[in-house]
């Protein structure tokens with residue numbers, strides 16, 4: 001019988017500038033669920049980090065590459081991404097797709113492609129999104145979700161679950177109790193499967 005992989009370390013990436021915003025609340029609720037079944041959770045606030053855009057030098061893709069050539073905060077993020085068993089990625093919908101902060105992080109994950117098996121393989125990924133419109137299609141949330149699905153599909157990473165909901169003002173998402181329940185359950189799911 002094969003033993004199920006035990007998820008211990010969960011890394012949360014907040015892609016909104018609003019630390020107490022709706023996507024952050026969803027991420028925090030996922031983290032609460034993960035912690036309730038014994039996971040250690042670390043949260044990174046992308047907006048507060050020095051992460052430059054990918055400069056397309058391709059140094060990271062060369063044989064025997066030492067990884068990304070940009071020496072900024074992303075270097076410590078790479079290490080944490082590799083070490084974590086599960087990732088929670090939270091983003092608001094900005095202009096019908098993910099936020100610029102989230103996209104910045106995603107572009108820099110290009111450097112993980114040569115080590116995709118190690119970086120993405122076996123990882124459990126949870127996505128949390130919020131948008132101002134009432135409809136996931138009209139808001140552009142589906143575009144963002146499609147981006148995650150395509151990107152993680154490309155690197156053969158597994159998305160364990162997605163939670164998304166409508167809320168405009170920071171904190172408004174708390175009114176959606178059913179969604180918060182779903183988020184907490186997703187947190188447990190990424191740890192215990």
Ligand SMILES: Cc1cc2nc3c(=O)[nH]c(=O)nc-3n(C[C@H](O)[C@H](O)[C@H](O)COP(=O)(O)O)c2cc1C
Nearest residue numbers: 016021022023092093094095096130131132133139
């Ligand atoms: C720059 C900007 C662009 C936005 N673009 C959209 C959009 O295209 N579609 C939408 O439904 N809401 C849009 N919104 C609203 C946010 O998605 C919404 O307020 C969301 O709940 C914010 O999440 P947060 O609290 O985690 O930051 C936009 C907000 C900002 C500030």
